[in-house]
Amino acid sequence: MSKKIMTCLLIILIxxxxxxxxxxxxxxxxxxxxxxxNGNNALTALxxxxxxxxxxxxxxxxxxxxxxxxxxxxxxxNFYPHPEPWMLRxxxxxxxxxxxxxxxxxxxxxxxERIGLLxxxxxxxGFWHVNFSRLGFRAIMVPFCLVWFCYFLLRGLDKKSWKDIxxxxxxxxxxxxxxxxxxxxxxxxxxxxxxYFLRSRQQHALKSFWQLVVLxxxxxxxxxxxxxxxxxxxxEDFLGRSTQVSIFNTTNPIKEIIVSFAKELAMFNFAGDCNxxxxxxxxxxxxxxxxxxxxxxxxxxxxxxxxxxxxxxSSFLLIGxxxxxxxxxxxxxxxxxxxxxxxxxxxxxxxxxxxxxxxxTLEIKKKFSLSQKQIRVVILLICLLVLxxxxxxxFQKWAQNSNTAGAFNENYRQIAExxxxxxxxxxxxxxxxxxxxxxxxxxxxxxxxxxxxxTYLPTDQEAKNLFYLLPDQISQLQNSSSxxxxxxxxxxxxxxxxxxLIPNISFVDYPYFWLFQSQ
Numbered sequence: 001m002s003k004k005i006m007t008c009l010l011i012i013l014i015x016x017x018x019x020x021x022x023x024x025x026x027x028x029x030x031x032x033x034x035x036x037x038n039g040n041n042a043l044t045a046l047x048x049x050x051x052x053x054x055x056x057x058x059x060x061x062x063x064x065x066x067x068x069x070x071x072x073x074x075x076x077x078n079f080y081p082h083p084e085p086w087m088l089r090x091x092x093x094x095x096x097x098x099x100x101x102x103x104x105x106x107x108x109x110x111x112x113e114r115i116g117l118l119x120x121x122x123x124x125x126g127f128w129h130v131n132f133s134r135l136g137f138r139a140i141m142v143p144f145c146l147v148w149f150c151y152f153l154l155r156g157l158d159k160k161s162w163k164d165i166x167x168x169x170x171x172x173x174x175x176x177x178x179x180x181x182x183x184x185x186x187x188x189x190x191x192x193x194x195x196y197f198l199r200s201r202q203q204h205a206l207k208s209f210w211q212l213v214v215l216x217x218x219x220x221x222x223x224x225x226x227x228x229x230x231x232x233x234x235x236e237d238f239l240g241r242s243t244q245v246s247i248f249n250t251t252n253p254i255k256e257i258i259v260s261f262a263k264e265l266a267m268f269n270f271a272g273d274c275n276x277x278x279x280x281x282x283x284x285x286x287x288x289x290x291x292x293x294x295x296x297x298x299x300x301x302x303x304x305x306x307x308x309x310x311x312x313x314s315s316f317l318l319i320g321x322x323x324x325x326x327x328x329x330x331x332x333x334x335x336x337x338x339x340x341x342x343x344x345x346x347x348x349x350x351x352x353x354x355x356x357x358x359x360x361t362l363e364i365k366k367k368f369s370l371s372q373k374q375i376r377v378v379i380l381l382i383c384l385l386v387l388x389x390x391x392x393x394x395f396q397k398w399a400q401n402s403n404t405a406g407a408f409n410e411n412y413r414q415i416a417e418x419x420x421x422x423x424x425x426x427x428x429x430x431x432x433x434x435x436x437x438x439x440x441x442x443x444x445x446x447x448x449x450x451x452x453x454x455t456y457l458p459t460d461q462e463a464k465n466l467f468y469l470l471p472d473q474i475s476q477l478q479n480s481s482s483x484x485x486x487x488x489x490x491x492x493x494x495x496x497x498x499x500x501l502i503p504n505i506s507f508v509d510y511p512y513f514w515l516f517q518s519q
Contacts, residue, residue, distance in 0.1 A: 001113075005113050005117070008117050009101075009104055009117065009120070012104070012117065012120050012121050012124050013097065013100060013101060013120075013124070015121070015124045015125060015387065016096070016097050016100040016120075016123070016124035019124060019125055019130045019133075019390075019391075019394070020092075020093040020096050020097055020130060020133045020134060022395070023395070023399075024086045024089060024090060024093060024134060025084070025085075025086045027134070027399040028085075028134060028135065028277075028399065028404060029399075029404065029405045029408055029410040029413070030085070030405060030408035030409045030411070030413045030448075031085040031088075031408060031409065031412065031413050031448045031451070031452065032135075032277060032407070032408050032409060032448070033409065033412075033436070033444050033445050033446075033447040033448050034058070034137070034444075034447075035085070035089075035135060035136035035137065035448075036447040036448040036450065036451040037057065037058050037061075037439070037444065037447045038065070038066050038069060038088060038136050038137075038138070039069065039073070039083055039087075039088050039136065039447075039451040040447055040450055040451050040454070041055045041057070041061070041066050042066050042067070042069045042070035042073050042088075043070070043073060043083070043451070043454055045066070045067065046070050046073065046074055051063065051067045051070065052066075052067075053177070053226045053227050053230045054227060054230045054231075054234070054237060056234070056237055057439050058437050058439055058444055059437065060237045061138060062138060062176075062177050062178055062179065062227065063177065063227075064138070064141070064174065064177035064178060065091070065140075065141055065178065066138070068091055069087075069088050069136065072087060072088075072090060072091055073087055073088075077455070081420075081455065082416075082420050082452060082453060082454065082455060083451055083452060083454055083455075084452070085136070085413070085452075088136035089134055089135060091136070092132065092133050092134060092136060092137065092140045093133050093134060095133070095140050095141055095144050096129060096132070096133025097133075099123065099129070099133075099140075099143050099144045099147055099347070100120050100123050100124045101120070102144065102147035102151060103116075103119050103123050103147050103347050103350065103351070104116045104117060104119065104120035105151045106119075106147050106148075106150055106151040106154070106347070106351075107119035107120070107351050107354060109151055109154050109155055109158075110154070110313075110314040110317065110318075110351070111314055111351075111354075111355070114358060115351070115354045115355060115358050116354075118353075118354035118357050119347075119350050119351045119354040121354075121383060121386075122290055122350035122353050122354060122357075122386070123346070123347070123350045125386060125387045125390045125391070126286070126287075126290065126346075126350060126390060127279075127280065127285070127287065127390050127393050127394050127398075128279075128285045128286070128346055128349075129143070129350075130390065130394055131278065131394065132278075132339075132340070132343060135277070137340065138178055139178070139181065139340055139343045140343070141174075141175075141178035141179065141182075142175070142178055142179050142181050142182050142343050142344045143343060143344060143346045143347050145171050145172070145174055145175035145178060145182060145185075146175065146182070146185060146188070146325075146344055147347050148167075148168075148171040149168045149169075149171035149172040149175065149185075149189070150168075150188070150192065150317075151168075152164045152165070152167040152168035152171065153165070153168035153189065154192060155168075156168055156212060157192070157196045157212060160208055162212065162215055165212050165215050165216045165219075166215065166216075166219050168216060169215070169216045169217075169218075169219030169220040169223065170219065170223055172185070172189065172220050172223075172224075173219065173220045173221070173222070173223025173224040174223060176223075176224040176227055176228070177224070177226075177227050179343075180239070180328065181325070181328040181329075181342070181343060182344065183328075184324055184327055184328055184344075185324075185325075185344070187320075187324045188317075188320065188321055188324050188325070191316065191317055191320045192313070192317065193213060195313045195316075196209060197209060247260065247331055247332060250333055256333050257330055259336075260329065260330040260331070260332065260333060260336045261326065261330040263336045263337045264326045264329050264330050264336065264337050264338075264342055265326070266337065267285050267337035267339070267342075268284060268285055268286050268291060268294055268349065269284050269286060269291040269295065270284055271284065271337070272284045272285045272337060272339065273285070273335070273337050273338055273339035273340075274335070275335060275338075275339075275340075275407070276398075276401070276404050276406070276407035277407045277408065278338070278339040278340055280393055280394075280397060280398040280401075281398075281401075281403075283393075285337075285339060285349075286349070286353070287386060287389045287390055287393065289382065289386050289389065290350075290353050290386055291353075292356070293353040293354075293356035293357040293360065294349060294352050294356060295356065296355075296356030296357075296359060296360055297351075297352035297354070297355035297356030297357075297359070298319075298352055298356070299356075300355055300356060300359050301315040301318055301319055301355060305319065317348075318348050318351055318352055318355075321345065321347070321348035322345050322348050322349070322352070324344075325342065325344030325345040325348070326342050328341045328342065328344070329341035329342040330342075357379075357382070361375055361378065364378060409448055410512065411488075411489075411490075411512040411513055412445065412448035412449055412488065413448065414510070414511075414512035415430070415449055415488070415512070415513045416448065416449045416451075416452030416453050417452070418486070418510075418513070418515070419449070419453050419466060419486070420452070420453055422484065424464055424465055425465065426465060426482075426483075426484065427465050427480065427482060427483035427484070428464075428465055428467070428483065428484050428486075429466075429467050429468075429477065429483060429484070429486070430446065430449055430466070430467070430468050430469070430485075430486055430487075430488060431469055431470075431471060431474065431485065431486070431487040431488065431494060431498075432445065432446045432468055432469065432470055432471075432488055433470075433471050433487050433488055433489050433491050434446075434488045434489050445488055446468055446488065449488070450468075453466060471493075471494055471497065474497055474498060474501050475501050477501070477502060477518075478501055478502060480518065481518055482518055483517070483518050484515060484516065484517050484518075485498065485505070485515075485516040485518075486513055486514065486515055486516070487513070487514055490513065490514055495507075495514065502516075502518070504518075505517065505518055
């Protein structure tokens with residue numbers, strides 16, 4: 001690697017770090033209960049010493065990401081009295097930065113250093129990946145594992161290196177410990193293996209090929225075995241919530257998959273995910289400039305496949321990657337397009353944008369007879385524009401929108417901060433008047449307050465004097481004295497019920513929550 005390339009890559013990684021770590025303590029606002037559920041599982045693992053392969057609560061979660069979060073929590077809670085949202089999200093940020101590095105290496109392996117740099121740059125600043133790199137969702141590990149397993153597999157088969165093959169198998173095996181969307185990744189591996197099988201047969205080198213493949217399969221099997229054994233013992237957890245949103249639950253599955261697949265393809269440039277946790281205001285997943293280069297890249301890549309009669313691995317792999325990794329979302333009917341379930345397409349998306357950008361600059365250079373220095377200026381200006389667009393969309397428009405605060409339950413975080421400000425001797429009750437999946441007989445939304453008011457110390461509810469009640473349990477407080485009561489949601493019915501059952505209670509209307517105090 002030349003000094004110039006290394007400098008460019010270092011700058012891209014610094015940009016990636018800035019986009020993922022800047023203002024992480026305040027953006028995104030709040031803490032979504034699904035993130036908090038991960039945190040509570042992590043804290044429980046730390047307190048009990050029981051780190052699980054799979055955490056079955058709330059439709060289930062693979063344990064790898066949660067266990068990594070637990071290690072970070074253990075470190076940070078030596079310096080902070082209570083958990084904070086960024087302690088969970090910093091794990092995603094680090095994984096996101098490492099994915100940027102991995103994509104450079106993969107794109108360089110498939111194409112060249114220039115496309116490698118462009119791919120990693122688009123990933124470094126792209127809203128889609130930046131957003132999930134700042135959330136405490138385990139799905140961020142899918143593009144990470146995909147990029148690194150593909151890079152080492154290609155490198156290992158090219159160089160016939162058993163060390164690279166083992167590295168690839170480790171990342172591939174770990175992928176099954178991440179998120180359900182990764183389980184379709186074997187189809188991606190199959191494209192690579194079939195290509196090298198055909199090439200090895202032409203070169204009369206099948207013996208070494210099969211030796212490497214067998215090694216890869218053995219190591220993959222060993223790494224994936226723990227979660228495989230868990231699912232054999234608990235088959236009901238294998239698909240989890242996927243069975244609830246599967247297109248096969250609809251009256252016309254064929255029609256639904258066609259519609260879902262079309263919507264997923266349209267999300268790149270036309271209409272994206274409308275969930276404010278995943279995207280900004282239903283906008284396309286790609287900014288307008290990256291989206292144009294993505295379309296050009298698709299056209300160039302499909303043209304390469306046709307001209308090469310499907311013998312161009314790089315092009316065939318990218319198109320196959322898009323189709324394969326869209327399937328986890330396309331086979332569902334809920335909230336389509338779904339940026340989270342299709343997170344596995346992100347690496348291929350930005351590589352295609354890089355291919356389109358590279359081809360465009362070559363055509364511009366040729367048409368206007370630009371020098372190498374001039375074309376570099378054009379590339380720099382376009383990159384700066386893409387960076388600015390994504391910065392404004394994420395840090396200004398999206399982060400400061402009230403819909404974003406609502407999507408991440410900023411009100412729950414405010415409740416937790418208020419409760420943490422009270423002395424432990426003060427009796428505190430939270431009325432969980434929000435619906436959701438029950439976790440230990442309490443609706444899921446309470447997880448946010450539970451996590452943010454917790455501590456690494458093995459204290460119990462009684463020591464904190466903090467208790468959670470359902471709306472129909474408010475009557476239990478009639479004979480209690482000197483306590484504070486906070487409903488999770490500003491619900492008029494809950495308010496009236498509290499005044500009816502506890503007539504002399506005082507009331508304060510804060511911006512994010514209602515506070516009731518016994519007289």
